[in-house]
Amino acid sequence: MTESEIREALGCLRTYALIAQDTATGPIRMHALTARAVRETIPPDALRGIARTAADAILSLWPEHDHHDRPLSASLRTNTMQLDNHTRPALWQPTTHACISRVSGSLSAAGLHHQALAYELEIVECNIRAHGPDHPDTLDARGNLAGTFANAGRLHEALDLSRQAVADYERVLGPDDPGTLATRNVLVMACASAGRIEEALQLSLRVLADHERVLGPVDLGTLDARNNLANVYATAGRVRDALELREEVLADYAFLLGPHHPSTLDARNNLAFSYHDAGRVRDALELWEEVVAEHEHILGPHHPRTVDARSNLATSYFDVGRVREALDLRVRVLADFERVLGPHEPGTLNARSNL
Known part of the structure; x- marks a missing residue:
């Protein structure tokens, strides 16, 4: 036609x-x-x-990044869910259509972690019914679910599921499959978030070595593994190692993805944390002010990542004695999280605790 x-x-x-x-x-x-x-x-x-x-x-209509057109992305999420509801199991056979996982990724990108979690639990069950527990689509869904458990603050479930997902990937697809490597990255951060720092550190070093061996040093998955290692260094209190690696990671993200990609913005935010941890409070303050401005320009003033960046800036204001500005900003952060995410999302709960 x-x-x-x-x-x-x-x-x-x-x-x-x-x-x-x-x-x-x-x-x-x-x-x-x-x-x-x-x-x-x-x-x-x-x-x-x-x-x-x-x-x-x-x-085909979905923006490359949801923040390019958030109303369109939200509409496409709704349309995908309605299409699936009225035609199931058409989108699950012979393989699961890519728009299904795109919905869950879009919910997570919008900071709607509890909605993403509920949706991904359903995705896993639908994949098991359509394909069985060992199909690659099912394995991918369970790996994604582990990451979403972590985003929603359910750390022990994230740790248990990511361990099982890695074991299943290795058994079905082998230790060097890209899906196996990506799920090991999820396991690294699940271990770190659950306080298993030494295990996270040893695993992160192995995961990075495997990525470099299988995918090469300049692959995006390898860069993500280096970013995770830097985060584990920071959690373990290895401040200098974290700072040096985060400076390298930021430069590489900017080179591979451009200065305005969300991963690049996250890397700048992480580097500001390292400046803070190293006692370079003025450098941290300047970088966080830049990060907030960039988030507002690229993602918009009400995106959860923008609000989270403001929360970090408030911490930096406290560090340099600008207490009134810090308090005012934290009040704004809490109000923004409650309006954007609702009262029970992890970001809102953390903002309330900080205030």
Whole structure:
């Protein structure tokens, strides 16, 4: 079907008020009853192909990074869930469609960790029913779930699941599969977050060596492993090692992904922490002020990462004796987290504790 034929068909549907579109490039809306009538005319043997074609279209519209168009990303999340609800198991056979995991990643990127956790628990169960426990799609889903448990503050569950996920990856796909390596990275941070610092340090060194051997020194997965090692150094109190490695990691992220990528912003934030830990409070303050400004410009003033960066800046204000500014900023941070995430997300709870 050509573009002109599609536009002609859409024009016909608008004429009969079967769809609504505010502008020529705006989103197309359809009443639920109209959508139901359309679904009921689809022959059962055609449903899977149509559903997966629709999922392909959704995925093609998704911004590379959600912060490029947050309203669109939120709309695509909703559309994917509705498509799956009405056509299941079409998006799960013969393999799980990529838009399914894109939803969970989008929820996490928005800081909605509890929603992401609930969704990923469902993803794991659906993958097991569709493919069995050892299918690569199931393994990927369980690895992602382990990371989301950690993001949601459920550290012991993250640790237990990441251990099991690594063992399953190694058994099914082998020790050098990229999925195995990525899940070991999750295990490193789960160990560190759960206070198992020495185990995290030894594992992180092995994981980095494996990444360099299998993927090479300039692969993004290898850079993530180096970033994790720097974080473990910081947690272990190896301040100088963490600072030196974080400076290298920041330069490499900026080179590979550009200065405005979220991973680069996170690396700058981590380096500010290392300046703080090293007693370089003025350097930390200057860098955190830059980090907050960059987050506001790139992610927007209300993104959870931006709010978290403001919380770090408030800590830096305390360090240099600017107590009134620190208190005012922490009040703002708590209000922002409550409005953006709700009262029970980890970020909100931490902000309340800090205040």
